[in-house]
Amino acid sequence: MEILQIVGLGLISTVFYIILKERKGEFAIQLSLAFAALVFILMMDKIQAILQVFEDLALKANINMFYLTTIFKIIGIAYIAEFGAQICRDAGTESIAGKIEFAAKIIIMVLAIPIIVAILETIVRLIP
Amino acid sequence: MTNKLVGDTMLQAISDIVKNVVIIILLTNFLDMLLPNNNMQRLIKVVMGLFVLLAILNPLIGILSDDYELSAWQLSTLPEHKVDTVLAQGQKIVNIQQEQAFLEYRKRIEKQMEALIKLIPNVGQVQCSVKVEPVNKVGAIGRIKYATVWVNPGENKTQFQLVKPVEPVNIQIGEKNEPVSRTQEKIYTQIKEKIINVISNYYSLEKENIEVIFY
Numbered sequence: 001m002e003i004l005q006i007v008g009l010g011l012i013s014t015v016f017y018i019i020l021k022e023r024k025g026e027f028a029i030q031l032s033l034a035f036a037a038l039v040f041i042l043m044m045d046k047i048q049a050i051l052q053v054f055e056d057l058a059l060k061a062n063i064n065m066f067y068l069t070t071i072f073k074i075i076g077i078a079y080i081a082e083f084g085a086q087i088c089r090d091a092g093t094e095s096i097a098g099k100i101e102f103a104a105k106i107i108i109m110v111l112a113i114p115i116i117v118a119i120l121e122t123i124v125r126l127i128p
Numbered sequence: 129m130t131n132k133l134v135g136d137t138m139l140q141a142i143s144d145i146v147k148n149v150v151i152i153i154l155l156t157n158f159l160d161m162l163l164p165n166n167n168m169q170r171l172i173k174v175v176m177g178l179f180v181l182l183a184i185l186n187p188l189i190g191i192l193s194d195d196y197e198l199s200a201w202q203l204s205t206l207p208e209h210k211v212d213t214v215l216a217q218g219q220k221i222v223n224i225q226q227e228q229a230f231l232e233y234r235k236r237i238e239k240q241m242e243a244l245i246k247l248i249p250n251v252g253q254v255q256c257s258v259k260v261e262p263v264n265k266v267g268a269i270g271r272i273k274y275a276t277v278w279v280n281p282g283e284n285k286t287q288f289q290l291v292k293p294v295e296p297v298n299i300q301i302g303e304k305n306e307p308v309s310r311t312q313e314k315i316y317t318q319i320k321e322k323i324i325n326v327i328s329n330y331y332s333l334e335k336e337n338i339e340v341i342f343y
Contacts, residue, residue, distance in 0.1 A: 054158065061151035070175075119178050122182065
């Protein structure tokens, strides 16, 4: 029942966060960061298991592992950027959160370039 | 008969494609569930859509034209993957063999160097260590980069020298005698020079890359 542990920890962190935010705002942010890191670490094993299943499926479907890895990387970047942006939003720095999301979008687009090139190449070949 | 065979092959290919498409769609649906709930979801969905398109198009084009190969699709489908593994294993074995040959070459060079240095007078025991760098040339194994020689000065005692040779008697005329340590230093310098010359000439090694240590 890991979910109970996480929810419990989340509720306790929220209570402390509210208390700390009124008295010592800087510690509240640190608490929020620590909780995010903890959840991420706790979920790491499970994420690995999911990725393993996807890799097996992709091998069965003869999918290029390079592209699947790119998709995984993109999802990972989205998650990390979301973590960072949410913490920034909690701290009240909306503009920094926006910049993090902007950087994540650009990185995702860069990672998607090989897929776009492959699609274009296919279309060019299809057209006689 | 031939028509039936072609039909069977075609059917098999289409069935493979359908199977793959089903797996790909399932895979993307699962991946969709993994996506975070933010405004980046839209972007990721576009990329995933492109990926699905590519995964479906590639085998279809493969059927339409046999010689077609997408250069951007540098992929590891299963059979190629297997071939890669076999090739990688072959390369690994070649690497191990080369490494062994390289070690043997180094050992032989060291032995040869020791034998050469033992021919120099006033050299007792010798030990050599050679730094060899690999050479990417057919027939060549390596090139000597640096040589370190440990020398114990003294006479080389072989089985043919059972009788101790008569030590030279130095008679100094005059008041000042050269100190023993200085004489020894002179001998050491001479031995060092000779060793460096021999190795440098024999192996075409630069003199600054030869180190002689007395012990």
